[in-house]
Amino acid sequence: MIVNRREILSTFGVAAATGIQSGAVASGSERINEMTVLSRIRNLDVVALFARDMPAMRRFYEDVMEFPLERELYPEWVEYRVGSSLVVMTRLGLMFHDAPTPPGSLSVMLAFKVAPKQVDECAAALVAKGIKLESPPTDQPWQHRTLFFRDPDGNVLEIYADI
Template identity: 25%
Template sequence: MQPTITVITLMTDDLEQAVSFYRDGLGLPTKGIVGDVNTDTQVAFFNLNDNLKLAIWPRRSLANQLGITPKGSGHMLSHNVTRQEQIDELASAAEQAGAELLKSPHWQPWGCYGAYFKDPDGHLWEITYNPAVDG
């Protein structure tokens, strides 16, 4: 399997201000804020190049999703895979290699199957499978 980083996630304390900065200030294309504030799924995606996206999540929402304390500057790298079973395999391999599994493989409210972990240095990672995208 070829590792593919497809999303760089940054955390923010003010999603509307961050969207304005990246959209209006830097000119990055976006559909704006999507998701539901009541389920901690609000996020804004910006197309960068090829298949790379920038995601901006409210710090508290992402921390709630991952079960961590929202503090400091935050980022997360996302690795998309082409088959659902790869999520289970990668989550297990990461844990065996020393990662702390924050959220076991599960179906997410937005329709993807994924898991979250912290690497041994504390960096956040998401591994995700989107059935709406052909591998």
């Protein structure tokens, strides 16, 4: 069975999302523009963590991770600057009303890049602050030196360097 591109796209709802009507034929340039607008995204600027325990999470990211507070809109919405990105700490119910992630369930993994020798330095600093490492500094087969640990909500954090 031979299937053309339009049939594949409409199967996955792309035709409806891009405004291509059934039976309509888009020109080459229209198709390229419609198909690549999302592929032009180049930065992840904001990561929002929905905290189960806001005070513990704030202490962790401010005191342990030493992330500079960018701004606090109110006690349940704080933003930390990490390089060119923001890590936002908030709670469920302000914008979204999903059920909270059950305790002990992994919700997100964040990876922070440093220089190669800093992976071991970060590990020592974390241990000195009483943080249990899930995995000590390790050279991985994918050419990263990594260490893994968790925040108070159980999210996995990685500090890594290219090696």
